Amino acid sequence: MPSATAGKVITCKAAVAWAAGEPLKIEEVQVAPPQAMEVRIKICYTSLCRTDLVFWQAKGQTPIFPRIFGHEAAGVVESVGEGVTDMKEGDHVLPVFTGECGDCRHCKSEESNMCDLLRINTDRGVMISDGKSRFSIRGQPIYHFLGTSTFSEYTVAHVGCVAKINPAAPLSKTCILSCGVSTGMGATLNVAKPKKGSTVAIFNLGGVGLAAAEGARIAGASRIIGIDLVPGRFEKAKEFGVTEYINPKDHQKPVQEVIAERTDGGADYSVECTGNINAMIQAFECVHDGWGVAVLVGVPHSEAAFTTSPVNFLNEKTLKGTFFGNYKPKSDLPGLVERYLRKELELEKFITHEISFGEINKAFDYMMQGESLRCVIKLEN
Secondary structure, X not given: OOOOOOOOOEEEEEEEEOOOOOOOEEEEEEEOOOOOOEEEEEEEEEEOOHHHHHHHHOOOOOOOOOEOOOOEEEEXXXXXXOOOOOOOOOOEEEEOOOOOOOOOHHHHOOOOOOOOOOOOOOOOOOOOOOOOOOEEEOOEEEEOOOOOOOOEOEEEEEHHHEEEOOOOOOHHHHHHHHOHHHHHHHHHHHXXXXXXXXXXXXEOOOHHHHHHHHHHHHHOOXXXXXXXXXXXXXXXXXXXXXXXXXXXXXXXXXXXXXXXXHOOOOEOEEEEOOOOHHHHHHHHHOEOOOOOEEEEOOOOOOOOOOOOOOHHHXXXXXXXXXXXXXXXXXXXXXXXXXXXXXXXXXXXXXXEEEEEHHHHHHHHHHHHOOOOOEEEEEOOO
């Protein structure tokens, strides 16, 4: 039995960004029905990711406004469009900023999660099927963000960007798996693949870096070294398995040399989560020759250049990159939720604040002031 709103325009509340850096405004918006291969989702909980902050500020980014941000969330399917066969009304889901069409070479490969059709596109503010927005205010289109736009009580997404999860899992916790936690944890578990008893160096102890540390903890690393410029972060990092802390400012020599001295030649693995090109180089050069693996997660400036001696490669150090922790969203996120339900993954410790939808601008304040890892915003009544 379809919902009473299926096929109809829904009017609901959304936090709209009208201009770069201006506080979001709660507005009554109209959300069109899903078209072919789309689903309309009632968003119950969403959280703020730094990517939302960066594009809201539009510093060096394409300024597309008015726009509804948000891409870490959890909700319930309200209705589905033509051709959707793997989801139905009432399913609990996570909308994701990247997708899995299931048909392209990347989706068919066990080695890649970079879908040709649904890979992240920060400049696209409309749906890929018809080039139109599903949001409007009194006839004026409001642009999408990352194909998710979860700062709205209802949103529309391509079905390939929606993962169906176990309804037993609390949406207030699983919402943070849609981006940062999965990215950092997957970088460690899926890409670095540390062995039990190994040493892992984590560059940056923000949300993604702590998720990388969580992955190292789950893998059984015996030493997890956190590298960060903010001393106050170390105490919190201990909850995620970080055993040692290095502040590069405290040393006269390059931090990669400091790490090499403390680890008898270098860390077994490193995960870089800053996006700073110097930290990327340090993360690569700090791993042990012969077997060391460095994984780059952060996104550097488009003109940045990675420079290191070719001898580092000849000495059998390995450099890898990752996108969304190498997780295929539809295939792999349900498994992460099951891991949480089995208490193998602790999501609660990532959540530092919980606020109501009307207070959404506080989430931006918390992040800019460095006070939050993840601020969960409750939309459901």
